[in-house]
Amino acid sequence: MSVFWLALGAFAIGTEGFVIxxxxPAIATDLSISVSAAGQLVTAYALTYAVGSPILAVALNNIDRRTVLALALTTFIAGNLAAMVASSYPLLLASRMLMALGSGLCMPTALAVSVAVASPERRGRAVALVTSGLTVATVIGVPLGNLVGSLLGWRAxxxxxxxxxxxxxxxxxxGLPRGLPRNTASLGERLAVARHGNVLVALLITILWGLGGFTVFTYFAVPLRGLGFDASQISLALLVFGGAAAIGNMLGGVLADRLGTLATAALGLAGMATALILHSLVLKLMPGQAHYAVLGTIFLWGxxxxxxxxxxxxxxIRIEPQxxxxxxxxxxxxxxxxxxxxGALGGAxxxxxxxxxxxxxxxxxxAASLLVHLARGWQARPKPVKIAG
Incomplete structure (x- = not known):
């Protein structure tokens, strides 16, 4: 049962992270700032998460995992409450950074705890249940949060x-016991893994993938409003994206087992690059008639x-199994x-x-991520054996 509460925490974090x-547009109007400036709320959150998560994990390595989770969720909740009453852009920016610190501490701790509290034969399912909280957030939490914001205001x-x-x-x-195992890696161990050449290339691929997606997703509602989408239609578009993301997540796992990880990742990146470019073309070439076509590109993207x-x-995992x-x-x-x-690039x-x-x-x-991925796969292919004579 304690794993369910971990999943619910992940659901809350996923909802907040994507519903923004x-x-x-509503935040920008209320605080009298540009939409691109409002988009930096995403940039500040993501950057704080990226930097703060490993630092906090190392700093709190010797503290009981139950206490760490309580601290993380309390920080996340405090950030949301601060955002709810924020009267200015700087205060809202600070509140999102506070949320990011809580999220960045909570998620890796929750995954480690799910393994610790589950029996050996159920550990995989425990991890899957926690991560499903993020997936379900894209399908239910984000459209619901957007609808609540449109009806009651973004603070709600x-x-x-x-x-x-x-x-x-x-x-x-x-429900969570005390005295759970503390197996957070030290800073030196993290740096040792980061120096692995293949790991660095894989991280670059992830960065380019995330960069491309959030250049568009951060400002998801802006071009849709330009097409005449109202709040309920934007919620529908977010539901389409979230449903597609959930399907894609399951499909990616199945295809990785059947086709291999390199082929599946290449197909995913190629499809995403195509969908995002088509998204722009539809918006540019079909103004006023692009509602269904845009939903199609959003589905393919997700x-x-x-x-x-x-x-x-x-x-x-295969690069560094140990x-x-x-x-x-x-x-x-x-x-x-x-x-x-x-988020920063989209604002620009x-x-x-x-x-x-x-x-x-x-x-x-x-597309650049795909090229790096294909180059990595080319270098990793089996070399032909030369036979003398």
């Missing part, structure tokens, strides 16, 4: 997330982009670093070009 994309969405986090915290305090991720995870948790922690930081750069695109240009610029980054 649908709320940016932060209140909703804080409430979900508080329920998860109460469940963990009541299913292909998230089919890449489980294949990439499996590939990284230090897989460290490698996956580095990959998570790299993903959020990509999200941070993508809005300031200098137009919302309709976000897709092809994000797609170009994903």
């Amino acid at each position: 994309a649908g709320l940016l 969405t932060f209140a909703m997330v804080a409430l979900i986090g508080a329920v998860a915290l109460a469940g963990l305090l009541l 299913i292909s982009g998230w089919a890449f991720y489980p294949a990439q995870i499996a590939s990284i 230090a897989s948790m460290i490698a996956l922690s580095l990959n998570a930081s790299s993903m959020y670093l990509g999200f941070a750069i993508g 695109v809005l300031a200098t070009l137009s919302p309709n240009d976000l897709g092809w610029i994000g797609g170009t980054s994903v």
Whole structure:
């Protein structure tokens, strides 16, 4: 039962992390700032997560895991409550950074705890249940949070997330035992894994993938509003993306087993790059008639982009099987670093070009990720054996 509360915490974190994309126009209007400036709320969150997560994990290595989870969720809840009452952009920015510190501490700890509390034959399912909290958040939490924000104001969405986090915290305090194993890697161990050449290449692929996706996703609602989408239609578009992401995540795992991780990741990246570029083309060439076509590109983006991720995870585990948790922690930081750069790049695109240009610029980054991935696969292919004589 304690794993359920870990999954609920992940659900709250996933909801807050992704729902902001649908709320940016309303936040910008309320705080009298540009949408590109509001987008830096995503950049600040992602950058704080990327940097803060490994530092906090090392700093709190010797503290009981139950206490660490309680501290992480309390920080996350406090950040949401601060956002709910923030009267200015700097205060809202600081509150999102506070949320990121809580999220970045909670997620890797929750995964480690799920392994510790499960029996050996159920550990894989325990990890899958925790990560499913993030997946379910994209399908249910994000559209629901966007709808709540459209009906009651964007501050109500932060209140909703804080409430979900508080329920998860109460469940963990009541159901999680003390004295759980403390197996967080030291800073030296993390740096040793990061110096592995193949790991570095894999992290670069993740950064470019995250950068491309969040160049567009951060400002998800902006071009849709330009097409005439109202709040309920934007919630529907987020539901389409979340449903496609959930399908893609499952499909990626199946294909990785059948086709191999390299082929599956390549297909995912190729599909995502194509979808994002098509997203721009549809917006540019079919103004006023692009509603269904845009939903189609969003669906293709979600299913292909998230089919890449489980294949990439499996590939990284194979690179460093003896230090897989460290490698996956580095990959998570790299993903959020990509999200941070993508949010900043998308803001620059809005300031200098137009919302309709976000897709092809994000797609170009994903295409670059594909090229690096294919180059890695080419170098790793079996070399022909030369026979003398």
